[in-house]
Amino acid sequence: MAERYDAVTTEKKWQQRWEESGLYKFHPQPERPKHYALTMLPYPSGNLHMGHWYAYSPSDTAARFMRMRGFDVFFPMGFDAFGLPAENAAIKRGINPKHWTYSNIDYMRSQLKAMGMMIDWDQQMVSCDPEYYRWNQWFFIQFYKRGLAYRTFAPVDWCPKDNTTLAREQVKGEDRVCERCGTPVIKKDLDQWLFRITQYADELLDFSGVEWPERIMTMQRNWIGKSEGAHVTFATEAGDPIEVFTTRPDTLWGATFMVLAPEHPLVDRLTTDEQRAEVEAYKLAASRQSEIERQATDKEKTGVWTGGYAINPVNNERIPIWIADYVLMGYGTGAIMAVPAHDQRDFEFARKYNLPTPVVVQPVGQQLDGATLTEAWPGDGVMVNSGPLNGIPAGKEEGQSVKAAIQWLEEHGKGKAAVNYRLRDWLISRQRYWGTPIPMVYCQQCGEQPVPEDQLPVELPEDVDFTPTGQSPLKLHPTWRFTICPQCGGPAERDTDTMDTFVDSSWYQYRYLSPHFDQAPFDPEIGRNWLPVDQYTGGAEHAVMHLLYTRFWTKVMRDLELITFGEPMLRLFNQGIILGEDNEKMSKSRGNVIDPDHLVARYGADAVRLFMMFIGPWNQGGPWNNQGLEGTVRFINRAWNIVTEEARGGTTAGDPTALRRSTHRTIKKVGDDLERFAFNTAIAALMEFVNELYKARETMAYNTDAWHEAIRALTLLLAPLTPHLSEELWARTGGDGSVHLQSWPQYDAALTVAEALELVVQVNGKLRDRITVPIDTQEEHIKAAALNNEKVQASLDGKTVAKIVVVPGKLVNIVVK
RNA sequence: GCCGGAGUGGUGAAAUGGCAGACACGGGGGACUUAAAAUCCCCUCCUCGCAAGGGGGUGCGGGUUCGAGUCCCGCCUCCGGCACCA
Numbered sequence: 001m002a003e004r005y006d007a008v009t010t011e012k013k014w015q016q017r018w019e020e021s022g023l024y025k026f027h028p029q030p031e032r033p034k035h036y037a038l039t040m041l042p043y044p045s046g047n048l049h050m051g052h053w054y055a056y057s058p059s060d061t062a063a064r065f066m067r068m069r070g071f072d073v074f075f076p077m078g079f080d081a082f083g084l085p086a087e088n089a090a091i092k093r094g095i096n097p098k099h100w101t102y103s104n105i106d107y108m109r110s111q112l113k114a115m116g117m118m119i120d121w122d123q124q125m126v127s128c129d130p131e132y133y134r135w136n137q138w139f140f141i142q143f144y145k146r147g148l149a150y151r152t153f154a155p156v157d158w159c160p161k162d163n164t165t166l167a168r169e170q171v172k173g174e175d176r177v178c179e180r181c182g183t184p185v186i187k188k189d190l191d192q193w194l195f196r197i198t199q200y201a202d203e204l205l206d207f208s209g210v211e212w213p214e215r216i217m218t219m220q221r222n223w224i225g226k227s228e229g230a231h232v233t234f235a236t237e238a239g240d241p242i243e244v245f246t247t248r249p250d251t252l253w254g255a256t257f258m259v260l261a262p263e264h265p266l267v268d269r270l271t272t273d274e275q276r277a278e279v280e281a282y283k284l285a286a287s288r289q290s291e292i293e294r295q296a297t298d299k300e301k302t303g304v305w306t307g308g309y310a311i312n313p314v315n316n317e318r319i320p321i322w323i324a325d326y327v328l329m330g331y332g333t334g335a336i337m338a339v340p341a342h343d344q345r346d347f348e349f350a351r352k353y354n355l356p357t358p359v360v361v362q363p364v365g366q367q368l369d370g371a372t373l374t375e376a377w378p379g380d381g382v383m384v385n386s387g388p389l390n391g392i393p394a395g396k397e398e399g400q401s402v403k404a405a406i407q408w409l410e411e412h413g414k415g416k417a418a419v420n421y422r423l424r425d426w427l428i429s430r431q432r433y434w435g436t437p438i439p440m441v442y443c444q445q446c447g448e449q450p451v452p453e454d455q456l457p458v459e460l461p462e463d464v465d466f467t468p469t470g471q472s473p474l475k476l477h478p479t480w481r482f483t484i485c486p487q488c489g490g491p492a493e494r495d496t497d498t499m500d501t502f503v504d505s506s507w508y509q510y511r512y513l514s515p516h517f518d519q520a521p522f523d524p525e526i527g528r529n530w531l532p533v534d535q536y537t538g539g540a541e542h543a544v545m546h547l548l549y550t551r552f553w554t555k556v557m558r559d560l561e562l563i564t565f566g567e568p569m570l571r572l573f574n575q576g577i578i579l580g581e582d583n584e585k586m587s588k589s590r591g592n593v594i595d596p597d598h599l600v601a602r603y604g605a606d607a608v609r610l611f612m613m614f615i616g617p618w619n620q621g622g623p624w625n626n627q628g629l630e631g632t633v634r635f636i637n638r639a640w641n642i643v644t645e646e647a648r649g650g651t652t653a654g655d656p657t658a659l660r661r662s663t664h665r666t667i668k669k670v671g672d673d674l675e676r677f678a679f680n681t682a683i684a685a686l687m688e689f690v691n692e693l694y695k696a697r698e699t700m701a702y703n704t705d706a707w708h709e710a711i712r713a714l715t716l717l718l719a720p721l722t723p724h725l726s727e728e729l730w731a732r733t734g735g736d737g738s739v740h741l742q743s744w745p746q747y748d749a750a751l752t753v754a755e756a757l758e759l760v761v762q763v764n765g766k767l768r769d770r771i772t773v774p775i776d777t778q779e780e781h782i783k784a785a786a787l788n789n790e791k792v793q794a795s796l797d798g799k800t801v802a803k804i805v806v807v808p809g810k811l812v813n814i815v816v817k
Numbered sequence: 818g819c820c821g822g823a824g825u826g827g828u829g830a831a832a833u834g835g836c837a838g839a840c841a842c843g844g845g846g847g848a849c850u851u852a853a854a855a856u857c858c859c860c861u862c863c864u865c866g867c868a869a870g871g872g873g874g875u876g877c878g879g880g881u882u883c884g885a886g887u888c889c890c891g892c893c894u895c896c897g898g899c900a901c902c903a
Contacts, residue, residue, distance in 0.1 A: 004855095174900075215821055215898085222820065222899060229903085246903060259903090294901095301901085326901045336903045345901055422902055543898080614841070616830055620823090628829065631841050637856090681831070684840035691840090694857085760836045765884045767836055805883050810835050815883045 005640035007604025011724040015113055023738055026074060026120040028529065035071035036530050037063040038509055038569070040538030040546075041078045044104040045085060048111040050586060050624060051539075053596050054578040057609040058618050058679050059537045060117045064720035065674045067118070068744040074530055076512035077112065077119045079105050081128035082501045084162055084180065087434040090466040097434045098462065101128055111597070116605050116723045118740075125511040127504035128434070132511060134457035135521040136503050137439040139553075141450045142560055144440075148196045151440075151448065155263075156427055158188040163470050164430045165192055167500060169223070169545045179545070193438060193497070194425040197552045201226065201421045203566070204551055212572040213619075216543045223544040225422025228396075230406050232337065232415035234258060234310040236321065238270050242310060245332035245420050248339065249409060250394060250401035252314045253386035254360035255337040256350070258321045259303065261329040262286040270321055272307030279304050279323060286325045294325055301326055301349045312337075313414035314387065324349060332420050340376065341368070347376035360386045361394045361401075426549065428500040433464060433473040435498025443485035443492040452486050458494070472496050505546050506553035509533050509568060520562070527563065536569035539577070547572070573677060576621025578612070583623045594624050606722035607633045613679035613721065635683075636725055638690050639718060643711050643729045647697040654701025662692050663710045664751035670717045671744060679721070686717060716745050760811035761786045763795045771812075779806050786812040 018024060028034075039059040042052055063075035079101075086097035105126060112119065125132055143149035157166045159178035165188070170179040177184050197204075201224050207217045229247035236242060242258065260267055262283045271279045282304040286294065293299075303324030312319050326345055327336050340350035340357040350357050357370040363381035383389040383401050388408055394401045409415035429438065437458045439451040451458055461480045464473040474480060474496040485492035507521065513530055514523035532554075554568040579585060580592030587593065599608050611632040616622045666689040673682035693710060701707055711733060719726040719739045730739035753775070759782065761769045769791040773782060783804050786792060792814060799816040806812050 173898090218821055219898060225899090225902065227902075244903080248903080299901090324901095326903095328902070331902045333903095338903090343903070345903080348901095420902080422899095540897085614829090620830095622829065625829065625842070628842055634856095635841085641856090680829095681840080684831075687840055758836090762835085762884075765835090765882095770836075803883060805835090807835055807884095811884090813835080813883055 003644065005637055005725070005728075007606060007636065007724070008601065010728050011114075011116065011604050011606065014724045014727050015116060018738075019113075021738075023740060024118045024120050026076075026123050028526075029072045030529065032070060032072035034530055035063075035066045035073045035535070036509075036533045037066065037073060037075045037535045038512075038533045038537070039075075039077075040536075040542070041080050041505070041508065042108065043083060043085070044079045044081050044101055044108055046104040046107065048108055048115075048596060050578045050594055050596055053115065053608060054612050054621070055538065055575055056112070056115060056117060057612045058575065058677065060115070061609070061613065061679060061720045062535070062537075062674065062677060064118055064723065064740065065744070067740070068716070068719065068742060070743065073118075074123075074512075075118055076123045076125075077117070077121075078125035078508060078512065078515075079108070079127065080501065080505055080508075081105065081126050082133075082435045082498075082504055084432060084434070087432060087466065090434075091468050094466075096462070097466075098128070101434075114600060114605055115609065118723075123512050123515060125508055125515045127501070127508065130457045130459050131516060131518070133436040133504070135507075135511070136436040136499060137451070137456050137458060138453060138521065139503075139507070139556075140439055140499070141453060141456075143195060143556065144450050146556075146559070148199065148556060149193060150196065151191055151193050153189065153191045155187045155189050156192055157185040158190075159183055159185050162432075163468070164432050165190060165427060167427045167502070167545075168424045169426075169548070170500075190429075192427050192429040193440075193495075194427050195552070197426045197549075198421060198423050200552050200555050201423050203555055204423075204548065209565075209567040210570055210572070212569075213540075213574055216540060216547060216572065216574065219543040220548055223423060223548065227420050227422075229402075229418060229420065230409060230415050231333070231418040232313065232409060234313060234337070236266075236270060236308060236310045237318075238308050240266050240269055242266060242321070242335050243333045244335045244337045245418060246337055248342065248402065249415065250383065250386070250389060250392075250405040251339040251342050251360050252312065252337065252405060252409075253389065254339045254341050254358050255312055255319065256317075256340060256356045256358065257319050257338045258310050259324045259327045259336050259338050259346075259349070260306075260321065261327045261334040262323045262325055263329040264323070264334045266335075267306065267323055270306045270308035275305060275307035279306055282323060289325070301345065301352060303349060303353065305353075313412075314408075320355075322349075322353075330424070331422065341370055341373060342376050342378055344376040344378065347373070358385060360384060426500075426552070428503055429495075429497040430500055431472045431475075431497055433460070433466070433498065435501060436503065437474070438495040438497050438499060440495040441483055441485060441492040442495070443487060443490060445490055446485050446487040446492075449485055449487050449492070455486075460498075472498070474498070502546055502549050506549045507557070509550075510557075510563075522562075524562070531563060532565050532567060533569040535571045535573070537573045537575060540574040573619065575618050578615075578621055579623045581624055581626065586624075594626070599629065603629065603633050604636075604724070606725050607636055610636065610683060610722055614683045616680055618677050618679060632683075635687055635690065636722060638694070639686075639714065639722075640725065640729070642690055642693045642697065643715065644732055647702050652699045654696060654699030654704070656701050656704045656706035659692075659696050659701045659704075659706040659710055661751050662689060662696075663706070663713050664747040667713055667717065667745050667747035668749075668752050671747075674720065683721065686714070686721075689714065713745050715739060716742055759786075759809075761789055761792055762811060762813040763792060764815060765813060766795075768792050768795055779808075782806055782812060786814060 039056060063073050067073040081101050086101045089095045089100045090097045140149055157171045159166055161181050161183040171185050172179050175184055205221060205224055227247050230249040232244050232249060234242045303322045306321045306323060308321040309318045310321050338346035340346040341359045342361055357373055359368045359370045361381040362384045363377060363379055368377055381394050383392045383394055389401055389404055392401045392404050396402045406417045437460060439458045441449050443449055461477055464477050466473055481494045481496050483492055483494055510522040513526045517523045550568050555566050557563050558566050582592050584590055584592060596608055611629045614632055666685055669685040670682045715726055715729045727739050758770050758772050760767060761771055769789050771785050771789060796816060801814055802817050803815040
């Protein structure tokens with residue numbers, strides 16, 4: 001009786017041997033082309049879940065495949081180790097965040113090893129190591145020196161549960177909730193550090209250097225939100241001019257009032273005494289509204305007249321100045337010119353408050369009348385009632401109204417072309433302990449001062465009190481915050497905020513190359529050969545956070561002359577989300593969580609890996625299925641048996657050439673599929689191949705050269721997918737060294753095409769029969785064979801043949817009338 | 818509302834404009850076994866038919882084409898993102 005495959009024991013054995021032999025050690029081999037494969041690093045929560053397996057199994061397979069393909073592959077792993085859960089564990093259970101984090105890391109690293117990943121752990125980076133965050137601080141100072149880091153006092157998003165500020169990117173959805181905990185955010189006025197990502201807005205819109213999913217690029221473009229238009233200055237009777245941003249300067253002649261955001265700094269000065277009480281009341285009401293109420297799009301427009309007037313610069317008409325909460329201080333200049341006939345929001349406002357709605361764009365074939373309009377006309381047409389613009393077609397193109405209006409404004413000194421972005425600067429201050437201290441000190445004499453670079457890192461103190469107070473534990477530490485001014489030596493105080501953890505992940509890919517290098521963020525010598533990342537894989541949930549930040553960071557690094565390229569990751573692939581068996585997101589509350597550790601202990605890591613890749617297209621995700629997993633277990637056992645079991649052979653005629661064709665077709669198919677991350681169809685092809693081997697084994701093809709070729713190919717093709725099984729099979733069949741050091745098998749193209757062709761014969765596109773012809777049969781002969789076919793004759797039945805389409809190697813279609 | 822992506826058997830899915838449903842799960846049948854499990858083999862889109870064979874079928878409606886799951890136009894549904902952005 002043949003030996004059964006003991007996956008669990010075999011896997012442990014090989015993991016140990018691989019570690020002892022240093023199989024996955026990073027030893028650059030410059031004679032091979034480099035390939036930097038990177039997958040998003042985990043947060044050390046304490047346990048690897050299915051999502052990690054779904055992210056890492058295929059990326060490990062892809063990296064192994066590239067290695068066998070002849071590339072020098074770097075595939076590192078680390079830990080995104082700063083963040084709130086560590087601190088919350090400290091608050092709830094009195095555990096030191098550092099100990100909590102490092103013990104989680106140790107455990108998760110052992111889990112990652114049990115997956116059988118191709119990781120060299122000597123290259124690991126851990127973001128909460130001082131030797132790592134030292135360089136966060138160093139970067140911060142370089143940013144500061146270049147004016148890319150600045151501090152400002154402004155209303156910012158605050159999560160009341162996590163007790164910290166958030167970047168705009170970290171406030172999600174219609175409900176304006178915290179990305180981390182789902183709590184609705186509120187606004188607070190605070191002194192905060194920001195990174196000037198807006199300075200790179202235009203460059204971030206350029207994706208010409210990368211192959212990224214269209215979806216991610218679209219999300220980033222929308223997030224950056226570039227709009228082109230003009231700044232226009234309106235004089236006011238109170239004296240202060242008001243600047244507005246508009247994308248439709250051509251409709252200026254139809255502007256009949258202005259609206260300022262309630263928080264606009266000029267409101268107080270524009271407001272007349274008669275209107276003051278009403279304006280104050282409105283401002284107060286607006287400030288009391290939550291962010292959600294304020295931004296609800298379906299609520300009725302409200303506003304209050306300030307009593308003031310502005311002068312429309314194009315026709316010198318006196319127009320009233322209102323305040324309304326539909327104008328946001330955070331976009332453009334916080335003030336708009338209202339053109340009610342051509343903007344739906346302004347229209348609703350004007351109708352409510354009986355403001356005039358003159359038409360200045362007349363759509364072709366219609367006659368709009370401002371008095372009877374029922375909605376704004378935002379579309380095209382011809383300019384009317386617009387002085388010098390009359391008769392010009394409305395639109396943004398050359399020779400159309402927008403360009404003409406801008407030209408007029410510039411000639412008359414009333415405005416100029418302008419671009420506005422939705423993107424905000426990146427707010428990085430967090431009022432929490434477990435993060436990178438911001439390396440700034442505040443001196444009464446000298447103001448804000450960066451910590452000198454030779455004093456980095458500014459280390460986190462460990463003796464802190466985690467009792468929750470709503471303030472950063474650093475602020476309450478008895479001594480840590482007090483220091484001396486690097487400028488004058490007088491008493492000074494440290495910034496007690498820490499950096500957003502997205503700072504850590506903005507440049508970690510560089511650190512992996514030389515995680516202990518102490519002269520710079522990374523060793524430029526190594527970087528020259530290995531950068532940038534060739535293939536990045538990870539979840540799409542980071543589209544406008546991490547993936548935008550790291551692009552920004554890389555562009556700054558280029559400007560700091562640390563690197564010579566501007567895009568961190570050339571190719572990006574987003575895996576989908578693995579769901580519970582009930583097709584719902586896995587969660588404790590739903591009780592549908594599947595623990596990979598249990599499955600690994602029972603079936604082995606290879607089976608779990610394989611099923612992850614077999615479920616479906618990797619970018620699609622999908623529900624977990626325990627019975628499906630048993631299918632891959634069966635396949636692993638079948639592969640094991642076909643390689644290791646003695647068979648009788650057979651007395652039936654076997655066709656070694658047919659077997660060889662099958663082998664070479666499979667080599668081609670699996671290689672082509674792995675190349676495009678189509679793991680599911682690659683595995684299906686291997687299953688088919690094994691099924692064929694089961695049949696061939698009962699024939700005289702068994703134990704021929706063709707058979708041994710097939711077994712060898714199977715073992716090699718399985719190597720990236722089921723590394724342990726394959727290594728064991730390799731050893732058992734007398735392979736030299738490790739299977740993972742072998743080259744990917746070559747296929748003979750001549751053997752991948754069939755010897756005789758089976759052609760489909762259709763009549764009017766309907767399948768009638770199949771005919772088999774030799775491979776290079778002339779088209780005329782094929783036509784004749786098809787026409788002579790019995791079933792074709794039957795369905796022709798007196799009709800005339802109009803045309804015969806022959807698709808070489810595929811089919812014949814006879815068109816009849 | 819705007820921008821993406823997706824709708825194919827009982828289920829996960831496959832298919833450079835060319836045989837729809839590969840591969841697998843589940844189900845049915847058989848072999849082996851005292852029996853069961855495991856394993857191996859066969860069948861399994863729907864429908865009419867004893868069969869041979871026929872008809873229908875990729876969310877819905879049109880179109881292009883010799884030929885459409887695939888391309889184009891118009892809808893419907895689901896998922897994701899953004900949303901008073903001037």
